Amino acid sequence: MLGELKEAAITNILHSQVIGRLACSNGKEPYITPVTYAYDGDFIYGQTSEGKKLDILRKNPKVCFEVDMITDMRNWQSVVIYGKFEELEGAEAKKAREILFDRVFPLSTSSTIHPHEHETKTKVDDSTRVKTVLYRIRIQEATGRFEKQ
Numbered sequence: 001m002l003g004e005l006k007e008a009a010i011t012n013i014l015h016s017q018v019i020g021r022l023a024c025s026n027g028k029e030p031y032i033t034p035v036t037y038a039y040d041g042d043f044i045y046g047q048t049s050e051g052k053k054l055d056i057l058r059k060n061p062k063v064c065f066e067v068d069m070i071t072d073m074r075n076w077q078s079v080v081i082y083g084k085f086e087e088l089e090g091a092e093a094k095k096a097r098e099i100l101f102d103r104v105f106p107l108s109t110s111s112t113i114h115p116h117e118h119e120t121k122t123k124v125d126d127s128t129r130v131k132t133v134l135y136r137i138r139i140q141e142a143t144g145r146f147e148k149q
Helices: 007-016 052-059 090-107
Strands: 002-004 019-025 030-036 043-048 062-072 075-088 133-148
Touching (some): 007 075, 090 133
Antiparallel strands (some): 019 030, 043 133
8 A cells, every 4th residue: 555654654764764865956056965864853964064955955955855765665755845055153053963873873883892892993084074064944835655565
C-alpha cells in the first residue's frame, strides 16, 4: 500500500534520523549531497565548510531536503522538505552547534575505540567533524510518502 505520511509521522522521521540529502541549485544545474543533521521540531540544523555547496546556498537559499527510512524495497518512508537556507553566526551558531552535536556525536564511533579491531597505522584525525559554518533550514513545507507491504 502506498500513502501519504501525516504530520506526526513526518516529525518522527525527522527526529529519528541523522543523515539527509540537501539539494540546491545554482540556476543552471542541481546539486545534491548527503549531510548530517539534527531536527529540533522547528528547524533542520547542519554544518559545512567553504566550498561548492556553500557557494550555491549563499547565492540561492531555496533548498530541498530529503530523509528516508528504508526497511526494504516494499517498506519505506520518505520525507521531503522545501525550505530556506540560513547561515548562522554568534549565539545562533553556538545554539545550532549544541543541538547538532548533542544529537549526532553520541552516534559516532571512532576507530580508536577498539584499535585492535582496525588495521590503522596512522593516527585518526577527527578534526573534520567540526566544520566552520553552521546553518539551519527554515521549513516552509514538509511532505511525506510511504509504502508498506
